[in-house]
Amino acid sequence: VNFLCSAFYIYASETDTNMSCNSFHRYADLQDKRMVLYAQLCDDMEEIFTTKGLEKTPLTEVTQFQTTSAVDKNDLQPDDEESLEAVMTRVAEQVRTRRIDLFPLFEDYDRVNNGMVTRSQFRRVLSELDLSKLITELEWLVLWKKFSVQVGGRRDYNYLAFCHTINSLGQH
Numbered sequence: 713v714n715f716l717c718s719a720f721y722i723y724a725s726e727t728d729t730n731m732s733c734n735s736f737h738r739y740a741d742l743q744d745k746r747m748v749l750y751a752q753l754c755d756d757m758e759e760i761f762t763t764k765g766l767e768k769t770p771l772t773e774v775t776q777f778q779t780t781s782a783v784d785k786n787d788l789q790p791d792d793e794e795s796l797e798a799v800m801t802r803v804a805e806q807v808r809t810r811r812i813d814l815f816p817l818f819e820d821y822d823r824v825n826n827g828m829v830t831r832s833q834f835r836r837v838l839s840e841l842d843l844s845k846l847i848t849e850l851e852w853l854v855l856w857k858k859f860s861v862q863v864g865g866r867r868d869y870n871y872l873a874f875c876h877t878i879n880s881l882g883q884h
Contacts, residue, residue: 713810786861792854804844804881812841814878824866826863827872831856834869 741747755764763774788796807814820827821833829837835852838844847855859874860867861880 740759786858788854788857792857795854796858797856799847800877800881802846803838804878806843806846807878808882812843814841814871814875817841818875822871827870828861828863828868829871830868834871834874837871842873 739749739753741749758764765773766772766774770824789806806812814837817837818829821829821837835844838847855874856869859869859871861870
């Protein structure tokens with residue numbers, strides 16, 4: 713249990729570490745306090761990401777895990793919302809008409825595979841797809857306000873949220 717707590721401590725604040733260490737104590741072996749109920753810990757961790765026992769029932773319908781995106785928390789002013797809707801509709805129409813798959817080009821720039829690209833990479837992808845001509849400078853700022861998220865010490869574009877929004881608009 714102390715190992716789990718110390719391993720978690722590397723990545724978390726002291727408050728989070730204390731809370732998590734308290735929850736890790738349920739994995740302590742009652743016969744030998746130095747041991748961890750590893751199988752139970754693994755089962756509980758795996759259950760977060762998938763359906764338990766899926767290997768025994770492979771035809772089970774599994775719903776994809778959806779995180780709450782930081783982009784959803786980026787609220788815009790009413791006139792910015794109008795600009796966003798207008799530019800997203802224009803871009804979505806071009807993506808649908810020209811049958812463009814946005815993901816591959818963004819993924820080329822996403823080296824750590826976290827769904828984020830820098831501001832210049834975002835513009836470069838849309839330029840390579842010949843979509844940047846549809847976007848005014850004011851609309852670039854609105855896109856930044858909506859789809860930028862804090863990643864470490866900097867803000868980057870969440871291209872996954874952008875692509876999902878474009879694709880859902882293009883289907884209507």
